[in-house]
Amino acid sequence: MYTVLVIDDSASMRRVLKDLINSIDEFEVIGVANDAYEAREKIKEFEPDLVTIDINMPKMDGVTFLRNLMRLHPMPAVVISGESVRGNDIFDDGAVGFIPKPETGESMDSFSERIKDTLLSLTFLLKRYTLKKPKPLKAVVSYHNNTDYKVHPDEVIPLRASKFPGTKVIAIGSSTGGxxxxxxxxxxxxNDLPPILITQHIPYGFSNSFAQRLNDNSDVDVCEAKDAMVLERGHAYLAPGNMHLTIEKYGNELRTKLLDTKKVSQHKPSVDVLFRSINNSVGGSAMAVMMTGMGDDGTIAMKELFDNGAYTIAQNEESCVVFGMPMKAIQAGAVKDIVHLDEIASYIIDFSRGKRK
Structure with a gap:
């Protein structure tokens, strides 16, 4: 049985959604909330497997709440809203499903079927999420102001930057829109590039399916990273949705190492943790790429890489969904080149062939 929290400012819609969802086998509504702040408390209290979110809500709109939720307590979220124009955008913000509210003249049976079809199609993702479900929050987390929960990378992975040339490695960090x-x-x-390491802020349980999607759409062999994997050319390794991805030297090999520690720069996995480990292992032989995303995760360690002679690029504002992470890295003086999204691949290829450094 998968538990659901319904978030909607309309009391009648909350009742309708509760009844419709409860009629679906495998799903049970364990709570309802009329705004983001009540939802925050209900999430801490009930730890639901899934939340449904309306876009038009008082105090904090649903899109802002969704983005904050994915940063602070990632979990499966389905947007149920009358704003169908936002249907594509909300997937970039972290939603796993979108259901338009019933239009004028649509029967309740038709709306019920749409809800049922969407939720049942997500059960394979929910199974993965519940296996990796985070423990109940003990701290009082603010979805409005998250600055109180910022942990510096030093608390997880101390800086021991390599001063000697090493194997070329490419590291990519991304978040919203990534x-x-x-x-x-x-x-x-x-498929002949140096090893690629990716930290994408992604909800628990969804990283494996995303790695498979990347693999199916690329000549690069992409997988969700596991502990102690030997890095190989032509391969890419995606951080699991609830672990920090790092690399370490073992003799002449580089291997992955997953860290199940606290969030760093408000995230787990954290770009700062990945970039710091890259600096510690190969230093100036690395390339670091900062892509679209909200916040500043990765800025600290990217500046360290830049100072150590690594080649660093950031996605330009025009092609970003959210120009937060790249902007912060640029402002910190951590970036050599600012690149349009559609040019990033050619810059990576040039770096691998010694044309950029």
């Missing part, structure tokens, strides 16, 4: 943006990059990459 799923589709990474697909556009990987479709253009050949």
């Amino acid at each position: 799923v589709e943006s990474l697909l556009r990059v990987f479709k253009r990459l050949p």
Whole structure:
């Protein structure tokens, strides 16, 4: 049985959704909320497997709440809203499903079927999520202001930057908008590149399916990273949705190492943790790519890489869904080149062939 929290400012719609969802085998509504702040408390209290979110809500709109939720407590979320124009955008913000509210003249049976079809299609993702479900929050988390929960990368992975040339490695960090943006990059990459490490802020349980999607749409062999994998050319390794991805030297090999520790720069996986480990292992032989995303995760360690002679690029504002992470890295003086999304692949290829450094 998968538990659901319904978030909608309309009391009648909350009742309708509760009844419709409860009529579906395998699903049970364990709570309802009329705005983002009540939802925050209900999430901490009930730890639901799934939330449904309306876009038009008082105090904080549903899109802002969804983005904050994915940063602070990632979990499966389905948007149920009358704003069908936002249907594509909300997937970039972290939603796993979108259901338009019933239009004038649509029968309740038709609306019920649409809800049922969407929720049942997500059960394979929910199974993965419940296996990796985070423990109940003990701290009082603010979805309005998350600055109180910022942990510096030093608390997880101390800086021991390598000063000697090492194996070329490419590291990519991305967040909001990164799923589709990474697909556009990987479709253009050949299979003879140095190892690629990716930290994409992604909800628990969804990273494996996203890695498979990247793999199916690229000549690069892409997988969800597991512990102690030997890095190989032509391969890419995606951080699991609830673990930090790092690499370490073992003799002449580089291997992945997953860390199940606290969030860093408000995220787990964290771009700062990945970039710091890249600096520690190969230093100036690395390339770091900062792509679309909200916040500043990765800025600290990218500046360290830049200072150590690594080649660093950031996605330009025009092609970003959210110009947060790239902007912060640029402002910190951590970036050598600012690149349009559709040019990132060619810059990676040039770096691998010694044309950029």
